[in-house]
Amino acid sequence: MNDLPNRARSISSLRDFLELLEDSGQAITWSDPVMPEPGVRNIAVAASRDANGAPAIVFDNITGYPGKRLAVGVHGSWDNIALLLGRPKGTTIRELFFEIAGRWGDQEAQISVVPEAQAPVHECRIEQDINLYDVLPVYRINEYDGGFYIGKASVASRDPLDPDNFGKQNVGIYRLQIQGPDSFTLMTIPSHDMGRQIMAAEREGVPLKIAVMLGNHPGLAVFAATPIGYEESEYSYASAMMGAPMRLTKSGNGIDILADSEIVIEAELQLGERELEGPFGEFPGSYSGVRKAPIFKVTAVSHRRDPIFENIYIGRGWTEHDTLIGLHTSAPIYAQLRESFPEVTAVNALYQHGLTGIISVKNRMAGFAKTVALRALSTPHGVMYLKNLIMVDADVDPFDLNQVMWALSTRTRADDIIVLPNMPAVPIDPSAVIPGKGHRLIIDATSYLPPDPVGEAHLVTPPTGDEIDALSKRIREMQLGALS
Amino acid sequence: MTTTVCGRCKSSGAVTDHQGRQDGAVVWTILRCPTCNFSWRDSEPARAIDPAARSADFAVDAGDLQRYPKILQQ
Known part of the structure; x- marks a missing residue:
């Protein structure tokens, strides 16, 4: 554990990261029987109370889903984010912020391509009788959600009007509501890349195919969640920010996907169709309304053997959503302000x-x-x-x-x-x-x-800086040492 | 017994999408309302799925589905 930066850079999948978290006491397996509702939600919310130190939780005994695994809270604490960034547990949020801000625009992307036949994500393939409920151990995230949601999906798509352009591929996180065994709705707005692509496909009457990646390289969710330039590849960006390679392969419907993801759902937009979607407990801690959203038909599912379905608790904070996107929301604002x-x-x-x-x-x-x-x-x-x-x-x-x-x-x-x-x-x-x-x-x-x-009062200036930071850490270590 | 009445819009005729099994026995059923698209598992707490126990704030008016806005209009 003395080489955390190299270990972080060597992560290529959710499994690698869960192993690192487990080695660091930051992932636990929940093997007691648990009902999908309200059991999973209750445990995820209880874990969210500890924003600094909560572990990821892997469920492997959800009633009615024998043999299936579900992970929540993978990005659910600052300690988990620290380990992802190659820093030790206990790194302050301020230090993590500067770790990310320091990587901004500094690094080169490293993209490697894995043949489909060798990509772990394609180990198992379902092309007929597709039933998402049979693949994913889903549960109602908040009690008045309109259905069963996939809350941590990275959705990859090509620009329907410029499908050969790598840079114009979009990867973004969108909420998906399962609408029957082989369909789901996707919520977006016109200004988001996916919203633009849906509207363009419907306007021109051309197909829009997407690949929904679940259980991904943990850097993708952090660095693809905040909008970057439309023509900048999220894969390249995430690779540069992680200072590590991203292994890509092709989905069955021809989209660049991560080769080591747990599950990929391939789907096609049903042009012009809308279905009732929502409500969904969203990040401000309130439910969205009910709306008519675009619907996608699933054409195939690929997954690793014994896949892990990764999901998120999102709702009234503090939740994993806040730790997942918080620093990467802050760093671009900082960089843009510093220019002026x-x-x-x-x-x-x-x-x-x-x-x-x-x-x-x-x-x-x-x-x-x-x-x-x-x-x-x-x-x-x-x-x-x-x-x-x-x-x-x-x-x-x-x-x-x-x-x-x-x-x-x-x-x-x-x-x-x-x-x-x-x-x-x-x-x-x-x-x-x-x-x-x-x-x-x-x-x-x-x-x-x-x-x-200005007034007459003069401020106290207590000692600050590296020396005090080091003393603070030493006190903490002495305290922990007294326990062991 | 599993009801096919939707807890959200009170329409009948929900379809069964999936059944969860444990040691060969069905332990829950996932249903979906074709009218309002509400999906639920029959093992969920009554306050989420039973129209008599569920908060009216989260009801959907099956007689007025036009009121719900369509996103991404050209």
């Missing part, structure tokens, strides 16, 4: 996909933090998501909520906040009066500079 304002020292957009963000900035002049906040609202993610922004000084760690609360308590003047009315907003925000539109809040909790009235 190098005074920005860290960005925390962990909360509900950035509905609340906390930005650390060194004030260049009085009021400067507000300027930075307005720039944040115009970043690609900020346009829809950054609803509440808390601006703190550069010496406040935005990932340490005790420090953020200190800043709010002592730096905020209540007449010095900004409300921007009637801005665009993510429609799924349950506080919306009109879904898709809402107010933005900027709280400037940075210190004052002339010509602001």
